[in-house]
Amino acid sequence: MNAPASLTLTRPDDWHLHLRDGAALQAVLPHTARQFARAIVMPNLRPPITTAAQAAAYRERILAARPKEGPGADFQPLMTLYLTDNTAPDEIRAARDAGVVAVKLYPAGATTNSDAGVTDIRKTYKVLEALQREGLLLLVHGEVTDGEIDVFDREAVFIDRVMQPLRADFPELKVVFEHITTAEAAQYVMGSDRFTAATLTPQHLLYNRNALFTGGLRPHFYCLPVLKREVHRQALLKAATSGSPKFFLGTDSAPHAAQLKENSVCGAGCFTAPAALELYAEAFEAMGALDKLEAFASFHGPDFYGLPRNTGTVVLKREAQTLPETLPFGDALIKPLRAGDTLNWKLQA
Numbered sequence: 001m002n003a004p005a006s007l008t009l010t011r012p013d014d015w016h017l018h019l020r021d022g023a024a025l026q027a028v029l030p031h032t033a034r035q036f037a038r039a040i041v042m043p044n045l046r047p048p049i050t051t052a053a054q055a056a057a058y059r060e061r062i063l064a065a066r067p068k069e070g071p072g073a074d075f076q077p078l079m080t081l082y083l084t085d086n087t088a089p090d091e092i093r094a095a096r097d098a099g100v101v102a103v104k105l106y107p108a109g110a111t112t113n114s115d116a117g118v119t120d121i122r123k124t125y126k127v128l129e130a131l132q133r134e135g136l137l138l139l140v141h142g143e144v145t146d147g148e149i150d151v152f153d154r155e156a157v158f159i160d161r162v163m164q165p166l167r168a169d170f171p172e173l174k175v176v177f178e179h180i181t182t183a184e185a186a187q188y189v190m191g192s193d194r195f196t197a198a199t200l201t202p203q204h205l206l207y208n209r210n211a212l213f214t215g216g217l218r219p220h221f222y223c224l225p226v227l228k229r230e231v232h233r234q235a236l237l238k239a240a241t242s243g244s245p246k247f248f249l250g251t252d253s254a255p256h257a258a259q260l261k262e263n264s265v266c267g268a269g270c271f272t273a274p275a276a277l278e279l280y281a282e283a284f285e286a287m288g289a290l291d292k293l294e295a296f297a298s299f300h301g302p303d304f305y306g307l308p309r310n311t312g313t314v315v316l317k318r319e320a321q322t323l324p325e326t327l328p329f330g331d332a333l334i335k336p337l338r339a340g341d342t343l344n345w346k347l348q349a
């Protein structure tokens with residue numbers, strides 16, 4: 001396929017998204033709802049979403065923040081629970097009945113708002129049994145938090161220390177290795193059975209770690225797991241465009257106010273929601289693989305989750321669009337990844 005003028009895709013979903021709450025939720029939700037029919041909503045609020053009742057209430061707040069008409073009015077959030085050392089196994093059935101589809105494992109201290117996360121996965125084994133039994137998925141932020149392990153190695157070490165034993169102990173639990181960033185993780189998932197899959201973000205497909213240091217420190221490229229070397233990016237691109245159903249779209253769009261990104265301590269997270277599909281199209285086109293984008297964005301995710309594929313389509317046109325420098329974010333401002341840059345693709349309204 002060489003340089004098509006437009007691409008028509010079955011309506012896609014975002015299988016890893018941070019929407020936050022309150023004014024931030026109001027500000028960011030329309031960007032996602034315009035592009036994606038559904039999204040897996042991460043539970044790392046402060047305090048985190050740890051019960052079925054909290055998930056149900058958060059879902060109502062998200063529904064209320066949707067555009068009243070037009071594209072996005074029918075957006076559906078798919079809810080998750082935040083796993084802690086103290087999650088009660090009984091909460092899983094209640095969560096399933098409340099429409100929760102997955103539980104998220106954050107190793108304590110691994111990333112933004114993960115203080116309440118799991119200190120030792122063995123403490124959660126009763127809950128994991130309940131997940132396997134009830135047919136909910138386990139979503140994993142796959143990095144060890146051991147301060148002696150180099151930040152750039154934490155994902156690879158997680159595979160040996162946590163992922164392999166977890167897979168051996170819960171072979172039929174569906175696990176999504178979220179936002180993978182390394183050749184090791186891509187290879188691990190590619191070689192695993194049908195119960196393991198992975199999401200890939202636009203930033204990890206488009207950038208290597210040089211982006212963090214181009215002409216100075218670039219906070220808007222800082223997310224966790226941190227960007228890696230070019231060999232890793234190439235492995236991720238290969239996985240994403242391979243056609244394997246084990247890899248699918250999860251933006252990990254993680255909004256932080258510009259003032260908190262451009263700070264002596266910069267929060268981890270890239271805000272990619274405003275032009276997520278365009279960014280993926282750019283990455284796939286660079287691989288000559290635009291024909292693989294639809295399955296990655298619209299088929300592999302629902303197939304793995306056991307949910308129906310969407311009906312309807314979206315259209316991406318080859319049309320220059322310049323992203324705004326800033327966008328409103330409650331009382332603050334937020335900068336999208338690639339703020340001020342001109343992209344080659346544009347989603348049609």
Ligand SMILES: NC(=O)N[C@@H](CC(=O)O)C(=O)O
Pocket residue numbers: 018044111112113141222223224225252254255268269270
């Ligand atoms: N990816 C990030 O860098 N940040 C996410 C948390 C996460 O997904 O790890 C956030 O909530 O800001």
Ligand SMILES: [Zn+2]
Pocket residue numbers: 111141178179224225
């Ligand atoms: Zn994460």
Ligand SMILES: [Zn+2]
Pocket residue numbers: 016017018042252254
């Ligand atoms: Zn995330």
